[in-house]
Amino acid sequence: MAKIKSGRAAVYKGFGQRFEIKEYPVPEPEPGAILIKVRRANVCGSDLHMWRGDTNIDAMGAPLPAILGHEMTGTVAKLGQGVSTDSAGQPLAEGDRVVYRYFFPCGHCRACLRGQDPACPMAPLPVVSCCEAPPHFLGAYADYYYLRPNHTVFKVPDDLTDDMVAPANCALSEVLYGLERVGFSFGETIVIQGAGGLGIYATAVAKDMGAEKVIVIDGIKERLELAKAFGADEVIDMREYKDPVDRVLRVKELTGGWGADVVAELVGFPRVVPEGIDMLGNGGRYLEIGNVNIMMTYEADPSSLVINNKSIIGVLFYKADTLKKALDFLSRAKNKYPFDKILSHSYHLEDINKAFEEQDKGLVSRSAIVP
Numbered sequence: 001m002a003k004i005k006s007g008r009a010a011v012y013k014g015f016g017q018r019f020e021i022k023e024y025p026v027p028e029p030e031p032g033a034i035l036i037k038v039r040r041a042n043v044c045g046s047d048l049h050m051w052r053g054d055t056n057i058d059a060m061g062a063p064l065p066a067i068l069g070h071e072m073t074g075t076v077a078k079l080g081q082g083v084s085t086d087s088a089g090q091p092l093a094e095g096d097r098v099v100y101r102y103f104f105p106c107g108h109c110r111a112c113l114r115g116q117d118p119a120c121p122m123a124p125l126p127v128v129s130c131c132e133a134p135p136h137f138l139g140a141y142a143d144y145y146y147l148r149p150n151h152t153v154f155k156v157p158d159d160l161t162d163d164m165v166a167p168a169n170c171a172l173s174e175v176l177y178g179l180e181r182v183g184f185s186f187g188e189t190i191v192i193q194g195a196g197g198l199g200i201y202a203t204a205v206a207k208d209m210g211a212e213k214v215i216v217i218d219g220i221k222e223r224l225e226l227a228k229a230f231g232a233d234e235v236i237d238m239r240e241y242k243d244p245v246d247r248v249l250r251v252k253e254l255t256g257g258w259g260a261d262v263v264a265e266l267v268g269f270p271r272v273v274p275e276g277i278d279m280l281g282n283g284g285r286y287l288e289i290g291n292v293n294i295m296m297t298y299e300a301d302p303s304s305l306v307i308n309n310k311s312i313i314g315v316l317f318y319k320a321d322t323l324k325k326a327l328d329f330l331s332r333a334k335n336k337y338p339f340d341k342i343l344s345h346s347y348h349l350e351d352i353n354k355a356f357e358e359q360d361k362g363l364v365s366r367s368a369i370v371p
Contacts, residue, residue, distance in 0.1 A: 003028065004035075004077065007143035008371065010352045011131060013065045015053045019352045020065075024136040029080035032149030036074040036098065040166035041140035041369040042343065043359050044071045045196055045268055046292050050128075051356050054268075054293045063130035067139025069369070070102035070127060071170035073162055074145060086155045088324060097156040099169050099327065100147055102140070103127055103317050118177065118317035141352060143371045152320040157331050164339045166368060167197060168326040174289055175202040175264070176325055177318030179209065182287040184262050186210030191251055191260040191279050192232075194267035195223035197342060197366050198289060200230050202264055204337050207231035208329065215254055217247060222365060230337050244275040251279040259284060266290045270298040277310060286312045346370050 004026040010019040029035045047068055049055040057064075076096045086092045104126050105117035112120050126148075129138040135146040147153060156165050175198055184190065190206050192199045195218035206214050207230075216227040219238030227235055234254050241247045252259055259281030265273060268290040277286050277300070304310065330339070345367040347355040358364045 004144075007137065008349060009067045009131060009137065009139070009142035010069075010349055010369070011065045012051070012068045015056065019141070019356075021350055021352075024131065025134075026137070026144055027135040027146060029078050029083075029146070030149060031081040032083060033080035034076060034083060034098075034147040034151075034153060035078040035080075036100070036145040036147055037077040038072055038074040038140060038142060038145050038371050039097070040073050040162045041069045041142075041371070042071040042166050042170075042197075043355055043367045043369065044069075044170055045198070045290070046070075048356065048360055049268065049293055052360065054296070056294075057128055062128045065131055066128050067131045067137065067142050068128070069140030069142075071167055072102070072140040072145065073097065073099050073156065073166045073168070077144065080149065087152050087320060088154055090155045092153075092155060097162070097165075098153050099156055099165055099323060100151060100153040101317075101320065101323060102169055104148060104151065105317075118315070118319055120317075123317055141349065141369055143349070152323060154324055154327060157327060159334065160327070160330050161340075163343050163368065164330055164334065165327065167201070167342065168330065169323060171197040172201045172205075172326045172329070173318045173322045174198065174315060175205055175266070176329070177322045178202075178264065178287050178289050178313075178315040179205060179262075180322075181315055182262055182264075182285045182313045184209060184211075184285075184287075187212050188261035189213040189215070189255050191215045191217065191263040191276070192227075193217050193263065193265050193272050193276050194290065195220070195227040195235075196266065198266035199223075199264075200226055200342055202266060203227050203232050204230045204333065205329065208333060213254065215251060215260070220362070220365075226338075226341060226365075229341070244278075248275060248278045255281065258282075261285070262287060264289065268292070270296050273298050274300050277304060277312075280308070280310050283309045284311075286310065288312055288314045289316075292316070342366060343368050 105120035106122040264287040
């Protein structure tokens, strides 16, 4: 294959500034690495948080300028020396469609050595990397993505579309692993706070795991309708139940007065956490995935956790095998749920500013950047 000379990237320079399209030299993959041609890169809620300044990566000292984006899929553009299979042992060749973890556990810290690499403190550091230095392409909003040596990567089954698998390495895998971590099991009830991408996938996965009842909370009609299409047994419309107390009482009513076994926070705003904890029954577990914004807080009464034996589990990343489970789930459920409705709009890379602005305003539910 001829050497690829350059590729485009949408560069984030700092809060309040527009993305700038720039070109960088495309690196040759080192031994064990893979050069990916990006096919889809979704605008995830966490990307919006960074763009809006909720997650103030500038103040946190993130190395800028950077290429943002992490929820993606692509094809193998070039294989580094020694790479012939994916992480499941399937033959891998140029042109194959793949998905891959977007974070990089170090492999040798205390968490990694115990088989808990989602808790690796080094894993999130490369997610936002300066794009001025080689290999440049370490974010999704670009023509290419550089997959570092010996990383988790899986070949995409032919029966799955790009739109279906693009969220697999973020939203879908995170809720899969989160529900495992919180011990969600057959016959339990779950409340899902927020019917965005994470919430919709959590709804389908919870039903697939044998939930007795899935209750979804949101304030946008289209999201609630989509939640029903993905298996929600009940929805709570925040336009009807405006007071948190009323929403808690409604959950208790829908669970026979007991409360939910699990509540999953997938909104990304701390103010919903106390409300969600109150929705739990005795011995209930609160799954916290959405709040990634540092220094945004809430007030809480910890005695409610102690007296009622409630617990909180936080999840940011997932295990390598979780991504394979996500692909298997999509293949199994592809005709059961309308996965084609999760992504509502696609934009060219040159229109990335428009994509962020329209999704931020609520004009678009969830969008994809197509380089």
